[in-house]
Amino acid sequence: MDTICGFCSAKMWIKERLAKSKNNNPQFSLCCENGKVLLPSLPATPQELEVFLTNKESSAIKFQNQIHMYNSVLAFTSLGAKVDESVTGGPGPYSFRIQGELYHKIESLCLAEGQRPQFAQLYIHDTKREHQNRHAVMPSLDPTTLDRLLTMMYNINPYVEVFKMARDMMATEGVPMDLKLHLIASRTKDAR
Amino acid sequence: MPTADEVATLMVGDGSEVVDRHDIVLTLQAGPFQRISELHVGYMALHYPLLFPYGEDGWHPNIPLNGVVVDVDLDEKHAEESELQRKHCNVIMAKFYGYQFQHRDTNGIALLQGDRLRHQYIVDAYATIDQNRLKYLRLNKKKLHADFYQGLQDAIATCDNSIVAIGQRIILPSSFTVGPHHMVQNYQDSMAICRWASCSDAFVIITCNP
Numbered sequence: 001m002d003t004i005c006g007f008c009s010a011k012m013w014i015k016e017r018l019a020k021s022k023n024n025n026p027q028f029s030l031c032c033e034n035g036k037v038l039l040p041s042l043p044a045t046p047q048e049l050e051v052f053l054t055n056k057e058s059s060a061i062k063f064q065n066q067i068h069m070y071n072s073v074l075a076f077t078s079l080g081a082k083v084d085e086s087v088t089g090g091p092g093p094y095s096f097r098i099q100g101e102l103y104h105k106i107e108s109l110c111l112a113e114g115q116r117p118q119f120a121q122l123y124i125h126d127t128k129r130e131h132q133n134r135h136a137v138m139p140s141l142d143p144t145t146l147d148r149l150l151t152m153m154y155n156i157n158p159y160v161e162v163f164k165m166a167r168d169m170m171a172t173e174g175v176p177m178d179l180k181l182h183l184i185a186s187r188t189k190d191a192r
Numbered sequence: 193m194p195t196a197d198e199v200a201t202l203m204v205g206d207g208s209e210v211v212d213r214h215d216i217v218l219t220l221q222a223g224p225f226q227r228i229s230e231l232h233v234g235y236m237a238l239h240y241p242l243l244f245p246y247g248e249d250g251w252h253p254n255i256p257l258n259g260v261v262v263d264v265d266l267d268e269k270h271a272e273e274s275e276l277q278r279k280h281c282n283v284i285m286a287k288f289y290g291y292q293f294q295h296r297d298t299n300g301i302a303l304l305q306g307d308r309l310r311h312q313y314i315v316d317a318y319a320t321i322d323q324n325r326l327k328y329l330r331l332n333k334k335k336l337h338a339d340f341y342q343g344l345q346d347a348i349a350t351c352d353n354s355i356v357a358i359g360q361r362i363i364l365p366s367s368f369t370v371g372p373h374h375m376v377q378n379y380q381d382s383m384a385i386c387r388w389a390s391c392s393d394a395f396v397i398i399t400c401n402p
Contacts, residue, residue, distance in 0.1 A: 005294075008296070010295060031290065031291060032258075035258055036257050036259075037283050037290075039255070039292070041298045043246050045245070045302040045305075049242065049302060064307055067306060067309045068312060071243075074241045075239050077239045080225070101323055102319040103228065104230075104235060104239050106228055120218075120238075157246065158247040159237070183234055
């Protein structure tokens with residue numbers, strides 16, 4: 001991957017260029033449709049996370065192997081789909097077949113009777129014991145790693161901040177029954 | 193970076209204010225689950241906090257293409273006629289993810305180094321793209337002249353009573369990759385090549401495991 005797209009600076013193989021473009025001035029449509037699509041670049045990964053992702057230490061390796069579990073402990077939403085069990089667990093590579101649509105779902109702010117907090121609720125419910133609650137969901141995860149990731153999330157993630165605001169509001173003003181948390185779908189400012 | 197107040201608001205009240213139908217509104221107790229629209233900017237960031245630690249915005253329907261000037265102060269009258277125009281000026285979902293998956297030195301590494309989580313993200317993104325294409329076909333049957341197929345469908349139905357359409361039938365056009373029409377078209381193309389260039393000696397299938 002030694003060629004760089006002149007428009008979006010993506011690293012490309014020279015053979016991926018458009019057939020009509022020349023070798024010495026390659027143009028690409030795979031990355032940015034020859035300059036038509038230009039989006040803000042993803043911000044630099046926070047230091048803590050970068051260490052976990054790239055380091056070769058045993059704790060980091062463990063994290064890399066279990067990254068999907070760490071992710072779901074910290075996620076706000078869960079996955080929903082009608083899973084076809086007949087193909088899971090068979091020989092060959094792991095396969096996952098669903099029927100109908102795949103979607104993400106989110107639960108209401110408070111817990112129902114007898115329910116354990118999960119996903120977004122972990123950011124609101126009983127946060128004095130937040131670490132323990134999270135650890136209880138996935139006991140095989142390393143508590144210190146989880147701790148550091150959670151601290152990072154509290155420092156930088158805007159969604160966490162919103163949920164924290166909701167929590168503080170519920171703590172100080174009691175629980176107003178008509179409190180709503182509204183995550184806005186569209187952006188008013190230019191997304192480029 | 194989105195500022196906090198653009199991401200979400202906390203409201204106390206009956207919520208009668210105008211709400212975009214794709215917004216997520218969480219109440220204290222409102223049944224078991226709420227489904228999130230894939231058109232929501234936070235769709236991916238809410239589900240993959242380790243890939244998008246800053247809650248980076250994902251795709252939404254109004255990302256303009258490079259070089260397109262956005263007129264923010266459109267009045268009602270012009271809004272409708274520019275609707276058509278605007279459709280060709282926005283970044284489509286497949287292109288958004290295509291752009292995002294490329295390796296760039298200026299980008300953060302979380303999305304590339306995510307390993308298994310990245311695979312999951314890619315599958316999820318593709319499912320979302322595919323679902324959206326299917327939804328388009330379902331909702332735009334008139335525009336795609338789906339009634340045109342009706343006669344053909346009736347003929348099939350009289351020969352074979354066992355699969356008479358139950359519910360609504362939606363025809364996948366040949367432009368829908370992996371749909372039956374697309375497969376048949378490809379098959380017939382290859383047969384035409386065989387006729388022109390004489391029969392083939394070997395049939396090679398190449399698959400790739402990313």
